[in-house]
Amino acid sequence: xxxxxxxxxxxxxxxxxLVLAWWQSNDHQPSSADLLLYLVAVPGALIAGYWxxxxxxxxxxxxxxxxxxxxxxxxxxxxxxxxxxxTATERGFSLFLVDAWVHVAAGxxxxxxxxxVEAGSRPGPSEEIxxxxxxxxxxxxxKDIDVDGMNEQLLRDGKDIHPALAIPAILRSIVxxxxxxxxxxxxxxxxxxxxxxxxxxxxxWLLPGDWDPAHRxxxxxxxxxxxxxxxxxxxxxxxxxxxxxxxxxxxxxxELILRANRSLPDKTLMLIAGxxxxxxxxxxxxxxxxxxxxxxxxxxxxxxxxxxxxxxLAERNAVEFLRLEDVAEVSRVMLGARDKRLDAGGRISGRLxxxxxxxxxxxxxxxxxxxxxxxxDTDHRVGHVAEAMEGVLGSLPHLDPVSDFLATGSACGxxxxxxxxxxxxxxxxxVLAGQSPVICLSNQHAxxxxxxxxxxxxxxxxxxxxxx
Numbered sequence: 145x146x147x148x149x150x151x152x153x154x155x156x157x158x159x160x161x162l163v164l165a166w167w168q169s170n171d172h173q174p175s176s177a178d179l180l181l182y183l184v185a186v187p188g189a190l191i192a193g194y195w196x197x198x199x200x201x202x203x204x205x206x207x208x209x210x211x212x213x214x215x216x217x218x219x220x221x222x223x224x225x226x227x228x229x230x231t232a233t234e235r236g237f238s239l240f241l242v243d244a245w246v247h248v249a250a251g252x253x254x255x256x257x258x259x260x261v262e263a264g265s266r267p268g269p270s271e272e273i274x275x276x277x278x279x280x281x282x283x284x285x286x287k288d289i290d291v292d293g294m295n296e297q298l299l300r301d302g303k304d305i306h307p308a309l310a311i312p313a314i315l316r317s318i319v320x321x322x323x324x325x326x327x328x329x330x331x332x333x334x335x336x337x338x339x340x341x342x343x344x345x346x347x348x349w350l351l352p353g354d355w356d357p358a359h360r361x362x363x364x365x366x367x368x369x370x371x372x373x374x375x376x377x378x379x380x381x382x383x384x385x386x387x388x389x390x391x392x393x394x395x396x397x398x399e400l401i402l403r404a405n406r407s408l409p410d411k412t413l414m415l416i417a418g419x420x421x422x423x424x425x426x427x428x429x430x431x432x433x434x435x436x437x438x439x440x441x442x443x444x445x446x447x448x449x450x451x452x453x454x455x456x457l458a459e460r461n462a463v464e465f466l467r468l469e470d471v472a473e474v475s476r477v478m479l480g481a482r483d484k485r486l487d488a489g490g491r492i493s494g495r496l497x498x499x500x501x502x503x504x505x506x507x508x509x510x511x512x513x514x515x516x517x518x519x520x521d522t523d524h525r526v527g528h529v530a531e532a533m534e535g536v537l538g539s540l541p542h543l544d545p546v547s548d549f550l551a552t553g554s555a556c557g558x559x560x561x562x563x564x565x566x567x568x569x570x571x572x573x574x575v576l577a578g579q580s581p582v583i584c585l586s587n588q589h590a591x592x593x594x595x596x597x598x599x600x601x602x603x604x605x606x607x608x609x610x611x612x
Contacts, residue, residue, distance in 0.1 A: 244569035248451030284557025295567035449557020497535025523553030
């Protein structure tokens with residue numbers, strides 16, 4: 145306030161000196177209107193204009209506020225519903241990642257992806273897909289998947305299923321999902337049979353937002369016949385949820401964390417899974433038409449990818465009862481949105497990422513020095529990596545900007561909307577390898593950001609593991 149008063153008086157005095165000197169040099173006799181205009185109105189207008197302009201500039205420079213996780217309204221409504229404002233206790237809720245299965249171009253496991261990213265592996269040109277100019281499109285394509293076999297299986301299942309799933313992008317997606325879900329269901333069944341008492345399983349299948357909602361019944365039918373196999377995935381236990389982006393998938397994970405800690409029965413296993421394929425001529429044509437496809441002349445475009453991921457989670461009571469090994473703790477998700485895209489020009493700011501990190505550290509009670517790595521779902525685009533580094537290194541300067549930042553999308557291509565879950569699977573691998581907390585950041589989307597912390601599991605029960 146003192147600065148404002150002094151600066152205002154100084155500006156007024158300067159204007160008076162200039163006006164009076166001008167009048168004196170011209171031998172001007174000012175009227176009452178002249179005195180009111182030049183000695184009162186002009187200084188007042190300049191002072192008000194200065195502070196108004198400064199306020200606008202400060203508002204534009206201010207980072208957007210981090211958004212509290214908000215419930216979505218999915219197609220199948222498993223995680224929706226009115227939610228009270230999160231209390232301090234709810235901000236400390238968590239789930240435990242028991243196991244993860246991934247199948248992408250970079251490999252068949254999270255370990256393969258981590259190794260590929262650290263080795264600098266990048267997607268190459270496709271042998272089959274060409275752009276409008278006739279050049280091969282760079283694509284992270286999964287090789288040697290049995291699309292024909294799945295097509296024959298769908299034909300055997302009946303005409304009510306095949307037409308909906310014959311779309312190439314959906315067909316490749318369910319082939320990929322079939323592989324990871326088979327392994328995930330086997331693991332879940334092993335845990336449930338070894339427990340010696342009743343344990344339930346709920347499955348949450350995240351569908352890309354651009355898939356036609358009319359296909360849901362066909363997708364559910366395929367899943368229950370193929371992946372569920374009638375064992376323990378009943379209609380009530382399988383939830384299909386449409387998600388629009390990687391951050392959207394993280395929102396659904398946050399909803400699941402809340403739901404598990406609030407209302408799910410003890411000893412419940414949760415399987416969250418998804419699959420997507422953008423390695424298709426129609427998808428490539430859409431990306432190219434909106435200038436979103438990577439090429440030699442457009443380095444900031446995205447590289448189409450495809451893959452599937454499944455994450456098996458449980459709450460603390462189930463983990464300690466089962467005495468599971470190789471478990472990582474997953475925190476609540478911090479969410480926010482940028483005010484402009486990174487490719488919109490101007491300086492790249494990481495202030496939103498920094499704000500999300502500060503909120504996570506505050507709610508988790510962790511010291512910044514305990515964080516040993518950052519796993520993000522972004523790809524080769526320099527702006528997205530630079531945003532993450534600027535936002536994190538300001539608070540965690542001990543991290544190495546090269547070796548401690550793992551951008552999974554650089555080896556897997558664009559996996560919207562499951563890329564963030566692939567990054568989470570890789571974060572678990574880093575946690576188990578180093579036994580230290582890891583940041584998992586989703587900043588692949590143009591505007592939306594999501595961040596959580598993955599930490600080693602610390603059991604209160606010190607007995608020997610029951611299930612390895």
